[in-house]
Amino acid sequence: MKAKGVVGVFIAWVVVYLIFVFLIGHFQGKPFLTPDNFELMMRQAVIVGLGAIGMSYVIMTGGIDLSPGSTIALTTVVVGLTLKATNNPWLGILASLVVGLIAGMINGILVAKLKVGAFIVTLATMLIFRGVAKGFAHEQTVGSVPSTWIESFTAALGKSETWQIIPKGAWVWLALLVIMTLVLNRTVFGRNVVAVGSNEKTARLCGINVNMVKIGVYSIGGLFAGIAGLMQVSRVGIGDPTIAAGDELKMIAAVVIGGGSLLGGEGNLIGAAFGTLIMTTINMGSTQLGIANWIQEIITGLIIVVAVALDRYRMSRPPKIAPEA
Amino acid sequence: MLEATGIHKSYGLTRALINVSLQIRPGEVLAIAGENGSGKSTLMRLLSGEEVQDSGALILSGKPYHPRNPQEALANGVSLVHQELALCPHMTVAENIFLGQMGSTKFSPKVAEEKARPILELLGYPNLNPNKLVRELSISLQQVVEIARTQAVNSNYVLLDEPTSSLTKGDIRKLFELIGRLKAQGKAIVYISHFLDEVREVADRIAILRDGELVHQGMMSDITEPEIIHFMVGREMNELFPRSERKLGEVILSASHIVGENNKPKDTSFELRRGEVCGVAGLNGAGRTELLRAIFNLDSVKSGQVSIGSSAPVSIRNAWQLGAGFVSEDRKEEGLALTMSIAENLTFPGRVGWRFSSKENEATATEFAKKLRVKARTVQQSISELSGGNQQKVAIARLLHSGCEVLILDEPTRGIDIGSKAEIYELIDGLAQDGKAVLIVSSYLPELLGICDRIAVMTRGVLTDFVPVAQTSQEKLMELCVQS
Numbered sequence: 160m161k162a163k164g165v166v167g168v169f170i171a172w173v174v175v176y177l178i179f180v181f182l183i184g185h186f187q188g189k190p191f192l193t194p195d196n197f198e199l200m201m202r203q204a205v206i207v208g209l210g211a212i213g214m215s216y217v218i219m220t221g222g223i224d225l226s227p228g229s230t231i232a233l234t235t236v237v238v239g240l241t242l243k244a245t246n247n248p249w250l251g252i253l254a255s256l257v258v259g260l261i262a263g264m265i266n267g268i269l270v271a272k273l274k275v276g277a278f279i280v281t282l283a284t285m286l287i288f289r290g291v292a293k294g295f296a297h298e299q300t301v302g303s304v305p306s307t308w309i310e311s312f313t314a315a316l317g318k319s320e321t322w323q324i325i326p327k328g329a330w331v332w333l334a335l336l337v338i339m340t341l342v343l344n345r346t347v348f349g350r351n352v353v354a355v356g357s358n359e360k361t362a363r364l365c366g367i368n369v370n371m372v373k374i375g376v377y378s379i380g381g382l383f384a385g386i387a388g389l390m391q392v393s394r395v396g397i398g399d400p401t402i403a404a405g406d407e408l409k410m411i412a413a414v415v416i417g418g419g420s421l422l423g424g425e426g427n428l429i430g431a432a433f434g435t436l437i438m439t440t441i442n443m444g445s446t447q448l449g450i451a452n453w454i455q456e457i458i459t460g461l462i463i464v465v466a467v468a469l470d471r472y473r474m475s476r477p478p479k480i481a482p483e484a
Numbered sequence: 485m486l487e488a489t490g491i492h493k494s495y496g497l498t499r500a501l502i503n504v505s506l507q508i509r510p511g512e513v514l515a516i517a518g519e520n521g522s523g524k525s526t527l528m529r530l531l532s533g534e535e536v537q538d539s540g541a542l543i544l545s546g547k548p549y550h551p552r553n554p555q556e557a558l559a560n561g562v563s564l565v566h567q568e569l570a571l572c573p574h575m576t577v578a579e580n581i582f583l584g585q586m587g588s589t590k591f592s593p594k595v596a597e598e599k600a601r602p603i604l605e606l607l608g609y610p611n612l613n614p615n616k617l618v619r620e621l622s623i624s625l626q627q628v629v630e631i632a633r634t635q636a637v638n639s640n641y642v643l644l645d646e647p648t649s650s651l652t653k654g655d656i657r658k659l660f661e662l663i664g665r666l667k668a669q670g671k672a673i674v675y676i677s678h679f680l681d682e683v684r685e686v687a688d689r690i691a692i693l694r695d696g697e698l699v700h701q702g703m704m705s706d707i708t709e710p711e712i713i714h715f716m717v718g719r720e721m722n723e724l725f726p727r728s729e730r731k732l733g734e735v736i737l738s739a740s741h742i743v744g745e746n747n748k749p750k751d752t753s754f755e756l757r758r759g760e761v762c763g764v765a766g767l768n769g770a771g772r773t774e775l776l777r778a779i780f781n782l783d784s785v786k787s788g789q790v791s792i793g794s795s796a797p798v799s800i801r802n803a804w805q806l807g808a809g810f811v812s813e814d815r816k817e818e819g820l821a822l823t824m825s826i827a828e829n830l831t832f833p834g835r836v837g838w839r840f841s842s843k844e845n846e847a848t849a850t851e852f853a854k855k856l857r858v859k860a861r862t863v864q865q866s867i868s869e870l871s872g873g874n875q876q877k878v879a880i881a882r883l884l885h886s887g888c889e890v891l892i893l894d895e896p897t898r899g900i901d902i903g904s905k906a907e908i909y910e911l912i913d914g915l916a917q918d919g920k921a922v923l924i925v926s927s928y929l930p931e932l933l934g935i936c937d938r939i940a941v942m943t944r945g946v947l948t949d950f951v952p953v954a955q956t957s958q959e960k961l962m963e964l965c966v967q968s
Contacts, residue, residue: 344840345839346838346839346840347839347840348838349840350828353824353828354821354832357823357824358817358818361818362821362832364782364800364819365832365833366799366801366802366805367801368801424821425823
C-alpha cells in the first residue's frame, strides 16, 4: 500500500472540511466541526463507503462494476420481505449477505467466462437486478417493515450512547475496512488481485487462477453491495426497488478520488474511504450552507477531475532510472 | 550534416550522456552500438526533439538546431522510427503514411493513395497496396510503412532504433536493401542494433557508447567484432559462453506427439534430461514459441502428451507445481507486472498457503535478487525502473524461487545488454551443473551454439531431432531454418 497516496486524500478531506468550517462559520456563524455533524457525516457515508470497499477490489483487477446500485435496491426489497415474514433481524442480515453474494458471483462468473468486458456484463446485470428487485416488490415499495435493531445501525445516537462517537453501522464499515485492507495486503489472494490488475498475462503465466480471482472480486463487490443494502434498509426502514440508482457511480468516484486507477493494479481501500468522506462532506456542508444541489454536483465532479489530474501529474514525473549494469 | 558537440544530459543523478560529440553524414549509415543504458536511446530522443540536452549543441547543416518537439525535428528533416511501431492498425497504409501531414485541407483517400505510391516505389515496395489496412500487414511491412512516413515529409536524417528486433532473416535482408536505397538518395541513416553481425553488414561508420560516453567513432572496416564488444563492455567474446562438464540424469521433460493450434507444433516428440541444455532454433513464426507454450499449458494442446517428471500437467499452476517454469519472450507484455515491485514479481508462482507477509517476501526476494546479481536499490522498487537486463534476471529468478527443475526459456536474452547476457549464460550453465534441465528458444544462433548441448530446428511447426552441438554449425542450422 502506498501510504503517500492515502495521506494525500486525507489532507484533501481535511482541507475540504476546513473550507466548510470557514464558510459556515463566516456566513452562518455556526460551528461545522461538531460531534453531531461528524456523526451525521458517518451515517451518510456508510452506504457508499461500504460499496466502495467492494468496488476497490473490482477496480484493482482492472474491472468495473455498474450493478451495486441495483444490488442495493434488490437487497432492500429482499431484506424488507424477510423481516416482514419472520420479524427476525438475524435472518434479515443473512438475506442481505446471500443476495449480495449471489449477485456478485453472477457478475464474476459472467465476466470470467464470457470475456466480453466487465462494463457490458455489469451494465446488463445492473438492469437485470433492478428488474428483479421491482418484480419481487411488485413495483411498489415494501412498506410496514417491522422495526428491529437493524435500524440502530444508522440511527442517530441517543444521549446515553454518545460514548460510541459514531453509529454502529459506521463501526461496521471501519471494521470491514481494516479487515479487507489486511486481506488485500496480507493474503496471497489479495496480492493475486493486484497482480491480475497489474498484468493479467503475467498472472496467468505465473499460475494464478485469473478466473477465480475475478469471480472472487466481483463476489466481494456484490457482498459489500449487500451489506450497503442492509444499511439502506436501516436508514429508510422500507424495501425500495428504485432506491440507490447511481450509487455505483459514487462508489467509482470514491475509488478514483482515493487514488485508484481504472486500469487496475493500483489503489487502496483507505483512500477510497476518504474519497467517500470528501463527497459526503461536500454534500453535507453544501446542504447546511443552503447551496443548491446542482452546485454540489458540479463541485463533486470538479473534485474528481482534480483528483485524476493530480494522479496523472504524479505518474508523469520522470521515474528514477536505476543505475545500469 | 547533423552534428552533436559536447552533449550532456542527466536524469536526476543518472548521467545519461557525457560530453558526446559525433557527426551524422548524408549518404552514410552510422551505426550506434552500446549496451542497454549506454545512452543510445537518449541520444536519439535528443536528435528527434523528444527531449532537450542539458548542455552542448546540435548543429544541422552548419546552423544551430534546437528541436523542442518531434514536430520541429520533422520540419527540419529529422525523423525517428521507434523500436515499437507506432501505427494505427485500423487505418490504411496511405492514411498511416500521411498521418498528421495532410494539412488543413480536406482529407481524400484518393489523394493520399496517389501520394503514397511514389514513396513506396522509392523504397522498393511498388506492390504494397496503399489501401490495405495496416493490421493486415506483416510486422516487416508495417515497418516499411513507418519508414515511408519519414519520406512523406522528405526527411534527410532517418533514425532507426532497433529496427530488426522482431524481423526474420529474410525481412532483415529486405530492410537492408531499403536502407541501401535511402543511402543512394543521399539520406543519412542512423542505425541502432544489438546484433553486431547486422551492424557490420549495413553500416559504413560506427559510434560506440559506454555508460553515456562516446568511446569510439570510426569506419566500420577498421574495426573487428571482438574490438566492438571490447569497447562496449570491456570483456572478450570467448568469455561470453561458459560451458562446464555436464552430467546427464533421468528424463525430466518429455513430449509425445503433441499437436497445437494451427498445427504449431505439428506432431512433436522429444525428451529432455536433467543436466542438459537444449536449444530450439528457427525463424520467427515457425512455431517455436507455440511449442514452448503448449508444453506449459499456456496454449491449448489438441492432442499428444507432455510429462514433467512422471506426471502430465493439467494447468499452468500444475506445471509450476510439477517443477517446470517459464520465461516469456515478451518481458513487458507478459513476463512482468510492471507496476508492481521486484519482490512481488519474483515470488508470484512460488507462494504457498494463503498468508502473505510482505516482510518475509522481501527477505526471500532479496536473497534471490542477490544470487542473480540484480542491480536495484531495494526489492521494493518498482520493476519498471530497472534496465531490461535486470528485469529479465528477475523473470528468471522467479523460476529459481519456485524451485524449478525444468526451465523453459523463450528468447531469454532478447533486447538486453551484453553484460546481462553473459550473466544469464553463466547462470544457465550453473543450473545445468546442478542437475536442472533447460529448454531454450533463441533467434540468435551463436548463443544457442555457445550454451546448448543439443539443438533442434523448428520449421513450419515441425521440429527436427535434437543433434549434439558438436555436429552442427551456424550454417547448417540456418540451412535447416530456411528449408520448407
